[in-house]
Amino acid sequence: MPSSFSHSLRVRWSEVDAYGVVFNGNYLNYFDVAITEYFRNLGLQFTNPEAIGGEFYVRKATLEYHGPARFDDLLDIQVRCGRIGNSSLQLLLLITRNGELLVSGEIIYVNTDPATRTAAPVSPSLRQRIEAFENPSD
């Protein structure tokens, strides 16, 4: 996965559990933060339905844990869009610390119409913007 985007953050004290490692659920929060920055980098606010063409909800999340992050670790979160379906987006994520892989994951979002709360196509402009970023040579 030649990642095109990366965001860094530091592990907070409140995110670490009594084993001294980041609680497993908090990585979905890290994914969310990095995905917000991925879209900011495209010039878009991901949670603004008007900017992005709908409300995106997570349909599926998969996380594999390879090693623990600890308090105060500086983590890099790589984000790449793996696939754009009719109404879905697949995002692939890697969390590393100094190049060591800690967590890998996949988030599948479904776009919805805020009025009807039903699935809605990914807007052409969003599709175009992601594709231009992920495949600049096309």
Add this chain to the structure above:
Amino acid sequence: MPSSFSHSLRVRWSEVDAYGVVFNGNYLNYFDVAITEYFRNLGLQFTNPEAIGGEFYVRKATLEYHGPARFDDLLDIQVRCGRIGNSSLQLLLLITRNGELLVSGEIIYVNTDPATRTAAPVSPSLRQRIEAFENPSD
């Protein structure tokens, strides 16, 4: 403080930090949970502006920490309304474990009009319902 209402909850693994004790900020979450139950006990949903006569925002919070709660502890959270001002509510809270005081606190809420986002009087019906509960002999 002869407390009139109490709610119990168990400390979650994600709420404990690397010292093995509940992270200090999580007690405000426990307060919030207990206050929700305090109003449910009055027959009201605290976060429903129509039921409660506005949106209540925290204006001030004070917490004193007397001893640490740990993972899996069963906590009792006592809630009492100390004072009802023109647009404010003062709630007093005590967190105990088997009768041992761990945290005491005070939350001051201000009622606001959802449309204008400015302070609004506590509705007469809410005032009456709290007073009837807190001073049943009046």
Add this chain to the structure above:
Amino acid sequence: MPSSFSHSLRVRWSEVDAYGVVFNGNYLNYFDVAITEYFRNLGLQFTNPEAIGGEFYVRKATLEYHGPARFDDLLDIQVRCGRIGNSSLQLLLLITRNGELLVSGEIIYVNTDPATRTAAPVSPSLRQRIEAFENPSD
């Protein structure tokens, strides 16, 4: 999945996001709470290495989101042990609200030796206790 164990909890205000639904990462916290109760029901404290024969870390988590939970919803979380490997446990989870499926998931834990932090076999007594619960007729 004829589920053998279920735990109920109520959605907290702090767990809901600006869309008015539970933030996706918080379901892993709900899973964790229910798994703690699953093991309590077996007479064991899951996070106590001496009681459980090691420290269990999440190796993989998968969540499928079928519908949103909202503030104050009362959720049922069913837990079942799907498979016990040499050093791993697969737990299957279902979150429902009044019988409606909201989230399904799978958590794979790996047992580790607290001293060496390397994979360790699931203890025979833990294996026996889970099997006796999941397959009472055997």
Add this chain to the structure above:
Amino acid sequence: MPSSFSHSLRVRWSEVDAYGVVFNGNYLNYFDVAITEYFRNLGLQFTNPEAIGGEFYVRKATLEYHGPARFDDLLDIQVRCGRIGNSSLQLLLLITRNGELLVSGEIIYVNTDPATRTAAPVSPSLRQRIEAFENPSD
């Protein structure tokens, strides 16, 4: 309060509630993050008992809420040490957004001996380092 130290962070989606504003308890998390950075700026890791001369626990926290922070807001958190007692530290905090005051607070920590879990004097070297930073002209 001529603040000597400031740390910036961005409001995360998971930290905002259904009213669209940061949940009140999360500001204690922001305080904690900024205090960690305050001590890093002094060359110290606040949660490392050996570096800092003990384990610091929050004894009292006070927060005043002047205005709401919202998703994606960039916040500045100013930290100043107000007083160093025999075994306590008083830290004063201000959270602003583009110069507008949102939250002010005070955290009182007590130092403890990790072995005995009882109050312990603030180490002379920590005292000296804080004083040198806060009063550089002395």
